[in-house]
Amino acid sequence: MPRSNAPDLPGLLSRLNGRMREDDHWGDVAAYIPQLAHVDPHQFGIAVVTADGTCHVAGDSEVPFSVQSITKVFTLAIALGRSGDQLWQRVGREPSGRAFNSIVQLEQEQGRPRNPFINAGAIVTTDEVLGHRPPREALAEIVQFVRAAAGTDDIHINDAVAASETAFGHRNFALAHFLASFDNLKNAPELTLGTYFHHCALEMSVRQLAMAGRFLVDAPGLPRLVSAGRIRRLNALMLTCGHYDGSGDFAYRVGLPGKSGVGGGILAIVPGQASIAVWSPGLNRYGNSHKGTEALAILARQMGWSIF
Numbered sequence: 001m002p003r004s005n006a007p008d009l010p011g012l013l014s015r016l017n018g019r020m021r022e023d024d025h026w027g028d029v030a031a032y033i034p035q036l037a038h039v040d041p042h043q044f045g046i047a048v049v050t051a052d053g054t055c056h057v058a059g060d061s062e063v064p065f066s067v068q069s070i071t072k073v074f075t076l077a078i079a080l081g082r083s084g085d086q087l088w089q090r091v092g093r094e095p096s097g098r099a100f101n102s103i104v105q106l107e108q109e110q111g112r113p114r115n116p117f118i119n120a121g122a123i124v125t126t127d128e129v130l131g132h133r134p135p136r137e138a139l140a141e142i143v144q145f146v147r148a149a150a151g152t153d154d155i156h157i158n159d160a161v162a163a164s165e166t167a168f169g170h171r172n173f174a175l176a177h178f179l180a181s182f183d184n185l186k187n188a189p190e191l192t193l194g195t196y197f198h199h200c201a202l203e204m205s206v207r208q209l210a211m212a213g214r215f216l217v218d219a220p221g222l223p224r225l226v227s228a229g230r231i232r233r234l235n236a237l238m239l240t241c242g243h244y245d246g247s248g249d250f251a252y253r254v255g256l257p258g259k260s261g262v263g264g265g266i267l268a269i270v271p272g273q274a275s276i277a278v279w280s281p282g283l284n285r286y287g288n289s290h291k292g293t294e295a296l297a298i299l300a301r302q303m304g305w306s307i308f
């Protein structure tokens with residue numbers, strides 16, 4: 001009997017939801033994207049898909065939220081599918097120890113971002129996915145990949161969020177132009193960023209996100225979109241880099257590969273056993289969901305889930 005079917009998971013999720021709502025420290029929503037600053041922080045949802053394909057949910061599990069940087073996992077999978085290991089000439093595989101939008105290492109390291117999950121690295125993988133196509137085509141491929149992974153067509157880009165980020169995206173413009181100055185962008189910064197802002201503005205509920213994460217679990221009954229070797233490598237990068245300068249703390253507390261977004265979502269993977277999505281819009285000092293991290297730490301402990 002796999003451990004994923006062990007202690008009454010639905011009951012556990014429901015108690016976890018209650019416990020998260022008792023404590024009134026919710027963290028602060030991301031204010032640098034005006035559309036996200038309006039989101040009510042007092043929300044919490046969780047979904048777990050186990051290896052047998054069952055999805056258990058609790059809390060605000062059907063509310064679509066801005067998945068933001070969690071899409072970097074999907075764009076990385078697509079970029080590796082298109083370019084293979086050549087991608088690593090343009091972007092590294094080391095934790096940055098810096099905030100997600102930091103620019104300092106880019107100058108020191110001649111325009112090769114530390115990893116694909118910080119903004120500079122994700123701008124490079126987006127540029128790779130874009131190739132020399134119109135952004136609309138690349139976005140269609142990304143949305144199609146996410147929909148196929150989730151098993152539903154009801155996943156959309158929120159254009160107002162993309163526009164809001166474009167209007168205030170001075171940091172990301174700076175990063176993209178810096179990359180271009182080191183000859184590490186194939187497209188005009190505006191085109192690559194337009195694609196990046198739009199895929200970050202994808203919206204999903206935790207149910208949809210947990211379903212979309214199934215391809216990273218590598219269990220016989222779950223959809224397989226990339227090879228087993230690539231699944232392991234995506235998970236390795238999620239563990240070491242998925243929470244930016246909070247990645248070590250997340251590994252210490254949760255013990256699972258995970259990817260966060262400033263919309264307050266986290267996708268975490270229990271290899272061979274489960275795909276977990278949590279969402280609570282208030283963030284901690286690293287820009288990762290405060291209650292999402294708390295909830296994952298408790299769930300992992302209670303289920304005995306850890307890669308260690």
Ligand SMILES: NC(=O)CC[C@H](N)C(=O)O
Pocket residue numbers: 067068069070100101119165172197200260261262263287
């Ligand atoms: N950490 C995040 O989710 C950041 C993504 C956001 N779109 C940005 O570029 O700033």
